Amino acid sequence: MKRRIFAASALSVAIGLALAAQAPQTLAQGTKDEGMMNLPPGANAAVVKQNMDRMMAQHLEKCFGINAVAKNDCAEGAHSCAGQATQARDPKSFVLLPGGDCGKIAGGTLKAG
Amino acid sequence: MPTLRELQHDIARGLIARDAVAAAHVVSDEIAAAARLAVYRNTIVAGLITALRLSYPAVHRLVGAAFFESAAQVFLEAQPPRSACLDDYDPAFADFLDKFAAAAAIPYLAGVARLDWAVSRALHAPDADALDPARLGALDAAEQRRIRFVPHPSVGLVRADHPVDAIWRAVLAQDEAAMAAIDLGDGPVFLLVQRRNGDSEISRLAPATWHLTASLCAGRPLQDAIEAAGDVDAVAVLATHLINGVFTAFAVDEAGGRQPREISL
Known part of the structure; x- marks a missing residue:
């Protein structure tokens, strides 16, 4: 029964914290109010702040090498000449050895599987 | 005369599976039917490999371009796109790599x-x-x-x-x-x-x-x-x-x- 109460109160407290974070200017005042008195053990603004700091540190993760342009735009391969270039790729001459950066990963291996 | 559906099925199969069934529907005129189809096949293969490379840039870096293209070709022949949108191609590539013997070393x-x-x-x-x-x-x-x-x-x-x-x-x-x-x-x-x-x-x-x-x-x-x-x-x-x-x-x-x-x- 305790857990059933906790699920609802957890959301209530989380809503309060989220709203407080939306309005930083009221947070300092809010933390002194009774709102924080209702926090279950282990749940406090510091934990949320830690999570936020961690998220912010990783914020604006650059997606190196990713072309977010729709692939149907397909500048490459749209022309039949580009297609012809792949004709030399014989399925029988399969490359068995990965030749990229996997060999630079510690513990990586360059042996064919 | 094949129905349109049969024709489409044969052409699609011929392009991906490289069999001769599609060529029977294509007129040879100076350029042989198989050679004409090869242009389409190569364009499709290049487009699909490019789509996979754009979706899997870290995999591409890890295994290198030659291995990636070879693996992608094996994959696309087994699992051609089901959607016309190449952005959807293809979440199954990860599962394919998981079981792909040539990549077992990674x-x-x-x-x-x-x-x-x-x-x-x-x-x-x-x-x-x-x-x-x-x-x-x-x-x-x-x-x-x-x-x-x-x-x-x-x-x-x-x-x-x-x-x-x-x-x-x-x-x-x-x-x-x-x-x-x-x-x-x-x-x-x-x-x-x-x-x-x-x-x-x-x-x-x-x-x-x-x-x-x-x-x-x-x-x-x-x-x-x-x-x-x-x-x-x-x-x-x-x-x-x-x-x-x-x-x-x-x-x-x-x-x-x-x-x-x-x-x-």
């Missing part, structure tokens, strides 16, 4: 592929406004226990046995020192991928936090999700996700029923 490759796909999906997902926490304030305790959240379309969850997030970053940044410093034993990792402010964001979560997040994103009622997650600070998880816009909407089932009472968009 045990983390499928995990990196899953992260590649999650990032690609995050980048291409439609925009959606985050759920305003104030909208949840009107719910009573019983409704809060039954609440189901709807995740932002860009949210993806990846679990991998190896530190694929560190590998992904090091490889795409071409940071050889970071590559050398990777400890393959630093796993498993539990990752949350999300687009925020136009960029993908990859966060490592604690296992229990990840499981709770996965349950909530799957639409499981809050009470059930928390009970299944075990020892986890549900308040911190919920508050962090609300602040970060992980959810866009919610629904509350009627008590004992299955119909959502309210959907907030």
Whole structure:
């Protein structure tokens, strides 16, 4: 029964914290109010702040090498000449050895599987 | 005369499977029918390999262009696209790599592929406004226990046995020192991928936090999700996700029923 109460109160407290974070200017005042008195053990603004700091540190993760342009735009391969270039790729001459950066990963291996 | 459907089927099969059935439908005139079809086949293959390369950039870096193209060709002949949209091609590539004997020497490759796909999906997902926490304030305790959240379309969850997030970053940044410093034993990792402010964001979560997040994103009622997650600070998880816009909407089932009472968009 305790857990059933906790699920609802957890959301209530989380809503309060989220709203407080939306309005930083009221947070300092809010933390002194009774709102924080209702926090279950282990749940406090510091934990949320830690999570936020961690998220912010990783914020604006650059997606190196990713072309977010729709692939149907397909500048490459749209022309039949580009297609012809792949004709030399014989399925029988399969490359068995990965030749990229996997060999630079510690513990990586360059042996064919 | 074949029906249009038969003709389309034969051509599609002939282009992907390289058999002669399609050539029978093509007129030879100076250029042989098979040679004409080869132009289409090569264009399609090049387009599909390019689509896979754009969706799986870290895998491409890890194995190199030659191996990637060979593996992609084996994959696309076995699993050609089902959708006309090449952005959807193809989440099954990670599973393929997982079982691909030639890639068995790289045990983390499928995990990196899953992260590649999650990032690609995050980048291409439609925009959606985050759920305003104030909208949840009107719910009573019983409704809060039954609440189901709807995740932002860009949210993806990846679990991998190896530190694929560190590998992904090091490889795409071409940071050889970071590559050398990777400890393959630093796993498993539990990752949350999300687009925020136009960029993908990859966060490592604690296992229990990840499981709770996965349950909530799957639409499981809050009470059930928390009970299944075990020892986890549900308040911190919920508050962090609300602040970060992980959810866009919610629904509350009627008590004992299955119909959502309210959907907030």
